[in-house]
Amino acid sequence: MTAAPLVSIEALTVRLPKGGDRPHAIEDVSLTVLPGEIVCVVGESGSGKSVAASTLMGLLPRGLSIASGSVRVDGQSIPDLAPAALRALRGREVSMIFQEPLSALNPLMRVGDQILELFEAHEAYPGPAGRARILDLFAYVGLPDPARLIDAYPFQLSGGQRQRVVIAMALALEPKLILADEPTTALDVTTQAQVLDLMRKIRRERGTAILFVTHDFGVVADIADRVIVMEKGRIVEEGPVDGVLNRPQHPYTQKLIAAVPRLRPAALPPVEDEIVLEIANVEKTFGGARGVKAVAGVSLTVRKGETLGVIGESGSGKSTLGRTIVRLIEPDDGHILYHGQDMMALDRAAFRQKRKSLQMIFQDPLSSLNPRKRIRTILSDGPAAHGVARADSDRRAAELLTLVGLSPAALDRFPHEFSGGQRQRIGIARALMMDPEVIVADEPVSALDVSVQAQVLDLLNDLQRRMHLALVFITHDLRVAAQLCHTVAVMRRGEVVEYGPTARVFADPQHEYTRQLLAAIPGQHFDNARA
Amino acid sequence: MTGFWSRYRRNLGGVIGLGLLAAVLVLALAAPLLFPVSPWQMRGAPLLAPLEETEFLLGTDMLGRDIAAGLAHGARVSLLVGTVSTLFAVLLGVGIGAPAGYFGGRIDDGLMRITEFFQTIPQLAMAIVLVAIFTPSLASIVLAIALVSWPPVARLVRAEVLSLREREFVEAAVVIGRPSWRILLDDILPNALPPVIVTATLMVATAILTEAALSFLGLGDKNFMSWGFMVGAARTMLREAPLLTVFPGIAILITVLAINLAGEGLNDALNPRLRERGE
Numbered sequence: 066m067t068a069a070p071l072v073s074i075e076a077l078t079v080r081l082p083k084g085g086d087r088p089h090a091i092e093d094v095s096l097t098v099l100p101g102e103i104v105c106v107v108g109e110s111g112s113g114k115s116v117a118a119s120t121l122m123g124l125l126p127r128g129l130s131i132a133s134g135s136v137r138v139d140g141q142s143i144p145d146l147a148p149a150a151l152r153a154l155r156g157r158e159v160s161m162i163f164q165e166p167l168s169a170l171n172p173l174m175r176v177g178d179q180i181l182e183l184f185e186a187h188e189a190y191p192g193p194a195g196r197a198r199i200l201d202l203f204a205y206v207g208l209p210d211p212a213r214l215i216d217a218y219p220f221q222l223s224g225g226q227r228q229r230v231v232i233a234m235a236l237a238l239e240p241k242l243i244l245a246d247e248p249t250t251a252l253d254v255t256t257q258a259q260v261l262d263l264m265r266k267i268r269r270e271r272g273t274a275i276l277f278v279t280h281d282f283g284v285v286a287d288i289a290d291r292v293i294v295m296e297k298g299r300i301v302e303e304g305p306v307d308g309v310l311n312r313p314q315h316p317y318t319q320k321l322i323a324a325v326p327r328l329r330p331a332a333l334p335p336v337e338d339e340i341v342l343e344i345a346n347v348e349k350t351f352g353g354a355r356g357v358k359a360v361a362g363v364s365l366t367v368r369k370g371e372t373l374g375v376i377g378e379s380g381s382g383k384s385t386l387g388r389t390i391v392r393l394i395e396p397d398d399g400h401i402l403y404h405g406q407d408m409m410a411l412d413r414a415a416f417r418q419k420r421k422s423l424q425m426i427f428q429d430p431l432s433s434l435n436p437r438k439r440i441r442t443i444l445s446d447g448p449a450a451h452g453v454a455r456a457d458s459d460r461r462a463a464e465l466l467t468l469v470g471l472s473p474a475a476l477d478r479f480p481h482e483f484s485g486g487q488r489q490r491i492g493i494a495r496a497l498m499m500d501p502e503v504i505v506a507d508e509p510v511s512a513l514d515v516s517v518q519a520q521v522l523d524l525l526n527d528l529q530r531r532m533h534l535a536l537v538f539i540t541h542d543l544r545v546a547a548q549l550c551h552t553v554a555v556m557r558r559g560e561v562v563e564y565g566p567t568a569r570v571f572a573d574p575q576h577e578y579t580r581q582l583l584a585a586i587p588g589q590h591f592d593n594a595r596a
Numbered sequence: 597m598t599g600f601w602s603r604y605r606r607n608l609g610g611v612i613g614l615g616l617l618a619a620v621l622v623l624a625l626a627a628p629l630l631f632p633v634s635p636w637q638m639r640g641a642p643l644l645a646p647l648e649e650t651e652f653l654l655g656t657d658m659l660g661r662d663i664a665a666g667l668a669h670g671a672r673v674s675l676l677v678g679t680v681s682t683l684f685a686v687l688l689g690v691g692i693g694a695p696a697g698y699f700g701g702r703i704d705d706g707l708m709r710i711t712e713f714f715q716t717i718p719q720l721a722m723a724i725v726l727v728a729i730f731t732p733s734l735a736s737i738v739l740a741i742a743l744v745s746w747p748p749v750a751r752l753v754r755a756e757v758l759s760l761r762e763r764e765f766v767e768a769a770v771v772i773g774r775p776s777w778r779i780l781l782d783d784i785l786p787n788a789l790p791p792v793i794v795t796a797t798l799m800v801a802t803a804i805l806t807e808a809a810l811s812f813l814g815l816g817d818k819n820f821m822s823w824g825f826m827v828g829a830a831r832t833m834l835r836e837a838p839l840l841t842v843f844p845g846i847a848i849l850i851t852v853l854a855i856n857l858a859g860e861g862l863n864d865a866l867n868p869r870l871r872e873r874g875e
Contacts, residue, residue, distance in 0.1 A: 417773045421773055432764045434765055437786045447773065450772060450775070495772070
């Protein structure tokens with residue numbers, strides 16, 4: 066702690082517009098970042114972590130204003146800088162890496178030109194020097210074939226490549242500080258591991274300080290020197306990574322860390338012998354004969370009381386597989402057997418009678434509930450479609466709301482009156498209204514904060530214990546799978562590459578891809594230290 | 597319902613629009629009481645200025661007909677034609693656009709070709725031809741306006757349904773076993789409604805203008821006084837008696853404006869996801 070801090074925020078309070086749920090976005094926040102240090106700001110949605118970072122660039126969202134306190138970067142007070150000085154600072158002294166690389170890049174411009182634009186704005190690397198510099202940067206951030214990619218458009222790159230371009234752009238003028246706002250959240254786990262490696266390398270070789278905003282404690286464990294935990298706009302805990310993660314002092318930090326799913330497979334209720342669902346050689350190709358094989362000959366079985374985890378990265382076909390089970394997507398080939406009866410042999414009308422046994426829980430708790438319907442109607446539409454009187458389904462709806470941890474008073478409210486976690490509980494209650502035997506859950510917790518995620522997972526666990534459901538749990542998160550699934554099927558490019566009991570797959574993965582996935586999980590040593 | 601009204605009240609323009617619209621409606625309903633004599637009847641000296649004789653509040657036209665009576669009776673025709681033709685146009689547009697968007701494929705192709713066929717013909721020209729074929733009457737005017745104004749509704753509804761169809765709550769409705777027609781009517785259409793309502797109010801305004809244009813061209817129903825007829829009849833006197841065109845013109849302006857304002861207020865009130873508006 067001898068060097069002068071590069072960033073110093075002191076007693077900063079940022080006002081929210083009137084009429085919000087609280088008066089300040091952040092309150093009395095003080096933090097420092099030393100040169101060459103990686104500081105992680107951790108918090109759940111609405112904690113103010115992104116607002117704190119945006120003040121460093123003078124880029125507060127519209128409607129927010131600084132009420133008191135100071136923000137200094139390299140000795141300059143950011144709120145006092147003239148617009149021209151602020152522009153000179155952005156990119157040269159401080160640069161930024163965004164969460165979603167696709168929207169951070171201009172889709173109509175070659176990626177090389179976008180970086181040249183940055184050079185022009187700062188009058189750096191004139192003429193041919195610019196292109197040479199970009200080629201250097203692309204090679205440095207590990208982009209394959211820089212000479213070709215420099216003339217590519219963003220849509221021609223993969224998600225990981227785009228994020229490397231954004232990182233190259235952030236590095237282009239050798240800033241002293243990089244602000245990274247959830248830079249790996251939109252990426253697959255293997256890509257995330259590579260990007261985190263790259264950021265560590267940048268710090269090591271260039272001495273760039275990084276302020277890293279994230280919600281993921283696994284990422285924190287992998288990359289941070291120091292951690293700042295925020296709750297509702299205030300800093301509740303701060304310290305070196307080892308201390309905060311392994312000996313958290315504040316109850317909120319303890320709660321957050323306890324909510325991170327453990328990597329070691331959990332003890333689960335026993336599975337019964339009866340096979341409920343059999344998936345046999347299911348195939349689905351999108352876009353005609355030369356199209357993409359989304360699901361290529363997948364066969365799986367699910368028993369009563371069993372949770373089958375379908376694990377894969379984006380584009381692996383796991384969601385398509387889940388949707389074919391409930392026939393939201395018609396497979397091209399193969400059989401879905403429910404209690405031995407082939408569902409594919411039924412016509413639409415006959416299958417509609419079977420639908421109540423095969424239910425689904427959706428990913429996005431906001432879009433999966435009809436915004437114009439009250440919860441009462443949302444829950445009783447299903448039974449009503451199968452001829453149950455509304456009065457009977459109302460009683461059942463009230464019971465189930467209590468079961469999923471909501472008050473029956475919720476019946477008369479609209480979806481927008483609930484938080485994300487509560488909406489997901491309503492989605493679960495809707496599936497249960499049908500007394501299903503099979504539930505397909507497509508990433509049901511990935512849109513939720515970690516503490517809410519833990520509650521919803523507990524709820525699913527508890528429901529399965531009581532109702533002996535057969536659960537097909539689709540997820541990209543191996544930690545979540547370890548906590549919930551009896552068996553897992555790992556999918557890649559439409560194929561199941563590994564299929565077996567969770568404990569065996571995690572302890573002794575047979576396929577190379579499974580090994581890669583497991584190795585890429587962030588924060589493994591932190592998990593092991595706790596277990 | 598109280599919630600609906602308290603949300604509607606927040607939009608000042610909507611309240612003003614609704615007030616103006618109510619005034620026009622009251623005028624239209626009260627026309628036979630206020631002006632029991634037919635507005636076609638020549639009752640005074642021609643071209644009286646407003647208030648020149650207290651009996652004729654807004655004066656008389658070149659044939660000595662009471663302008664105020666014409667405006668009041670004309671409001672009946674304008675509102676009737678505007679709302680009824682829009683109602684038909686919206687029903688037609690939703691009936692064609694919704695299945696096109698929901699079922700897609702050949703149904704979509706077929707319905708959209710029909711829509712495009714109607715859309716490629718200039719609206720007013722086609723309305724004139726239709727009214728001329730059917731002989732001018734209130735019914736044929738309403739029909740003609742409905743037939744030329746549904747394609748935008750169909751396209752709008754189709755686009756809304758296309759995007760709503762992909763939403764997870766629609767998939768959820770499929771999974772719980774609701775039949776397609778119920779999903780379309782009960783889950784999708786109510787969510788597609790706000791833009792349709794706004795479009796419909798605009799269409800009422802356009803329909804009033806179209807009716808005025810038809811009457812202006814002499815294709816109105818000769819049994820009913822209308823604002824468009826008044827403007828058209830007075831156009832020959834534009835320099836001598838400009839007020840003869842100004843009064844019905846203002847009536848059209850106020851009504852159309854009121855409907856637009858009310859439509860916007862309605863949209864805000866109907867939307868339960870309260871839109872946060874920046875100050």
